[in-house]
Amino acid sequence: MIRTLLLWLTLAACGAASVFAYAPVNIVPLLPLSLAALFFAVEIAPTKRQAALAGFVWGLGYFVGNVHWIYISLHTFGGMPAWMAAGCILLFSAYLALFPALAAWLSRRLPCPPRWRLPLLLPTAYIATEWLRGWLFTGFPWAATGNSQVVALAGFFPLFGVYGAGWLAALATAQWLVNWKRGLIATAALLLASAGLAQIAWTTxxxxxxxxxxxxxxxxxxxxxxxxxxxxxxxxxxxxxxxxxxxxxxxxxxxxxxxxxxxxxxxxxxxxxxxxxxxxxxxxxxxxxxxxxxxxxxxxxxxxxxxxxxxxxxxxxxxxxxxxxxxxxxxxxxxxxxxxxxxxxxxxxxxxxxxxxxxxxxxxxxxxxxxxxxxxxxxxxxxxxxxxxxxxxxxxxxxxxxxxxxxxxxxxxxxxxxxxxxxxxxxxxxxxxxxxxxxxxxxxxxxxxxxxxxxxTPYMRWGDYPVLLALLAVLLAAPLAGRRRS
Missing domain, CATH: 3.60.110.10 (Carbon-nitrogen hydrolase)
Structure with missing residues (x-):
C-alpha cells in the first residue's frame, strides 16, 4: 500500500514538475520528461482502469502545478476563505485531470497493433484530449503542450498551430520510450525541420x-x-x-x-x-x-x-x-x-x-x-x-x-x-x-x-482543422488495424 502510494505521489510530482518547462523558467526538456513519465506509467499499467488512474494522478499534479495561481484571485482578491480557495483549485485540477485520464483509457481501450500503441496511439490520444480540454464547456487551453515549444518548434506554428506543435513534441517523446535511437532521430529531425521552416516568410x-x-x-x-x-x-x-x-x-x-x-x-x-x-x-x-x-x-x-x-x-x-x-x-x-x-x-x-x-x-x-x-x-x-x-x-x-x-x-x-x-x-x-x-x-x-x-499563414487559413483531421485519422486507423490483425 505504501509503495503504491509513493508511486502515485512520484507520478503526480512528475506532472507538477512540468510547470518549470513553461515561462518564466523555460526548462523545455522537462516537458518531454514529464510526458515520458505519463506515457511509461500508462504503458505498464496492467489494466485499462489503472492506466486511466495513472493519467488522472499525473494530470492532477500537472494542473495543480500549472494553475495554482488562481488561488490568488480567489483568496487574496476574491475574499474566499483559504481552505475553500485551495479546495476549488484542487477540484478544478481534478476536472482538468480527467482529460489525460481519458487519453490513457482510450489508448488501452482502442484495439490496435501493440507496436502502434506507445509510439503513436497514446501521444495522439493525449493531444486529442488536450484539444478537447480547450474546447469543451468553452474550454481551458492553458498549459497546452505546444506552448512550451514556442522556441524549440517555432517553425511549425505557422503551419499547424499549438496543437500541431504539441503533437509533434508528444510523438517524439514517445519514440524515446520505444528506443533511444528512434527518440534521438525523431528529436533531431523535428529541431532541424523547425529551424528550416522558420526561414519561410509567410507574411510580409x-x-x-x-x-x-x-x-x-x-x-x-x-x-x-x-x-x-x-x-x-x-x-x-x-x-x-x-x-x-x-x-x-x-x-x-x-x-x-x-x-x-x-x-x-x-x-x-x-x-x-x-x-x-x-x-x-x-x-x-x-x-x-x-x-x-x-x-x-x-x-x-x-x-x-x-x-x-x-x-x-x-x-x-x-x-x-x-x-x-x-x-x-x-x-x-x-x-x-x-x-x-x-x-x-x-x-x-x-x-x-x-x-x-x-x-x-x-x-x-x-x-x-x-x-x-x-x-x-x-x-x-x-x-x-x-x-x-x-x-x-x-x-x-x-x-x-x-x-x-x-x-x-x-x-x-x-x-x-x-x-x-x-x-x-x-x-x-x-x-x-x-x-x-x-x-x-x-x-x-x-x-x-x-x-x-x-x-x-497556413494556420490563419485553415486553423486547427488539418491537425484535428490527422488526429481523428490515427484514432480511427488504429482500431481498424487492430481488428484486421486479430
Missing amino acids: PSGPKVSVSIAQGNIRQDEKWDAKHYVDALRVNLAQVAQARGEVIILPETAIPSFYQDTPPAYLAQLRATAREKNAALLSGFAMSDPDPNVYYNGVLNIETPTHFYAKSHLVPFGEYVPLPWLFGWMYNYLNMPLSGFARGAAQQSPLLAGKLKIAANVCYEDAFGDELRRNSADAGLMANFSNMAWFDGSWAAEQHAQMSSARALENGRWMLRATNTGLTAVIDQHGRRVAQLPERKRDVLETSVQPMSGH
Missing part, C-alpha cells in the same frame, strides 16, 4: 514601422474598483497618455475603472485632447454598457470613435460570467469580483482603426484560443492583447500568458502588443520573440516601434 511587412506607447498603470487589484481610488486611477491614466510619445497609445483592460458611459465627459474630453495634441490614436480597454441596463461588455475602443468597439467574445467562466448559476451561484457569496456578468461579443468582429492602421483586439485570456484569434486577425496588420493580470499579482501567470501570446504571433505571422495593468506588458514580433517589455509591478510606459504585417 505592410507599410512603414509605427511607434507605439503601451501604458502599464500598475494599479493594485484591491484598489482598482475602490471608489476611494477612482480619481487616482483617472489621474494615472491621463498622466501616462500625456507622457506617451507614440503614434498609437494603448491603455490596458478596463484601464478606467468605470463604464465608458459613466465616465465623466470632461475627463474623456481631456483624454481626446491630449491624444490629438500628439496626433496619436488612443486605444483603451473599457467596460461598455448597452442600452439594455442588464447588458454590458468587456470592451476595447478608440477614444475618438467609441461607437465602434471590440466586445470580448470568449468570457472567463466564474470570472466574467457564472456558468450554471443554479449550481455555482453559491460561490459568489464568497467572492468580491466586480462586473462578473458580462455579455458575450460576436465571435467575429472587425479590427479597430488607429488612423490607417488596423488592429485586431483581444482581451484577457482570449489569446489562449488560437483558432478563434486567427479569424479576427486576418484583416489586421497588428494584434493587441488588453489584460489585467493584477488578479494573479506575484505569480507566474503573467509570464505564462505572454508565452501564449508568442504562440499566437507565430501562428498568425503578426506582431502582438500586450497592454497589461501590472505586467507583463510587452511587444512580440511575428517570430514570437519579445522585442521590448516592461518589468512587472512598475508604473511606466513602454515606448517602441512595431511593424504591421500582411498576408496569411
Whole structure:
C-alpha cells in the first residue's frame, strides 16, 4: 500500500514538475520528461482502469502545478476563505485531470497493433484530449503542450498551430520510450525541420514601422474598483497618455475603472485632447454598457470613435460570467469580483482603426484560443492583447500568458502588443520573440516601434482543422488495424 502510494505521489510530482518547462523558467526538456513519465506509467499499467488512474494522478499534479495561481484571485482578491480557495483549485485540477485520464483509457481501450500503441496511439490520444480540454464547456487551453515549444518548434506554428506543435513534441517523446535511437532521430529531425521552416516568410511587412506607447498603470487589484481610488486611477491614466510619445497609445483592460458611459465627459474630453495634441490614436480597454441596463461588455475602443468597439467574445467562466448559476451561484457569496456578468461579443468582429492602421483586439485570456484569434486577425496588420493580470499579482501567470501570446504571433505571422495593468506588458514580433517589455509591478510606459504585417499563414487559413483531421485519422486507423490483425 505504501509503495503504491509513493508511486502515485512520484507520478503526480512528475506532472507538477512540468510547470518549470513553461515561462518564466523555460526548462523545455522537462516537458518531454514529464510526458515520458505519463506515457511509461500508462504503458505498464496492467489494466485499462489503472492506466486511466495513472493519467488522472499525473494530470492532477500537472494542473495543480500549472494553475495554482488562481488561488490568488480567489483568496487574496476574491475574499474566499483559504481552505475553500485551495479546495476549488484542487477540484478544478481534478476536472482538468480527467482529460489525460481519458487519453490513457482510450489508448488501452482502442484495439490496435501493440507496436502502434506507445509510439503513436497514446501521444495522439493525449493531444486529442488536450484539444478537447480547450474546447469543451468553452474550454481551458492553458498549459497546452505546444506552448512550451514556442522556441524549440517555432517553425511549425505557422503551419499547424499549438496543437500541431504539441503533437509533434508528444510523438517524439514517445519514440524515446520505444528506443533511444528512434527518440534521438525523431528529436533531431523535428529541431532541424523547425529551424528550416522558420526561414519561410509567410507574411510580409505592410507599410512603414509605427511607434507605439503601451501604458502599464500598475494599479493594485484591491484598489482598482475602490471608489476611494477612482480619481487616482483617472489621474494615472491621463498622466501616462500625456507622457506617451507614440503614434498609437494603448491603455490596458478596463484601464478606467468605470463604464465608458459613466465616465465623466470632461475627463474623456481631456483624454481626446491630449491624444490629438500628439496626433496619436488612443486605444483603451473599457467596460461598455448597452442600452439594455442588464447588458454590458468587456470592451476595447478608440477614444475618438467609441461607437465602434471590440466586445470580448470568449468570457472567463466564474470570472466574467457564472456558468450554471443554479449550481455555482453559491460561490459568489464568497467572492468580491466586480462586473462578473458580462455579455458575450460576436465571435467575429472587425479590427479597430488607429488612423490607417488596423488592429485586431483581444482581451484577457482570449489569446489562449488560437483558432478563434486567427479569424479576427486576418484583416489586421497588428494584434493587441488588453489584460489585467493584477488578479494573479506575484505569480507566474503573467509570464505564462505572454508565452501564449508568442504562440499566437507565430501562428498568425503578426506582431502582438500586450497592454497589461501590472505586467507583463510587452511587444512580440511575428517570430514570437519579445522585442521590448516592461518589468512587472512598475508604473511606466513602454515606448517602441512595431511593424504591421500582411498576408496569411497556413494556420490563419485553415486553423486547427488539418491537425484535428490527422488526429481523428490515427484514432480511427488504429482500431481498424487492430481488428484486421486479430
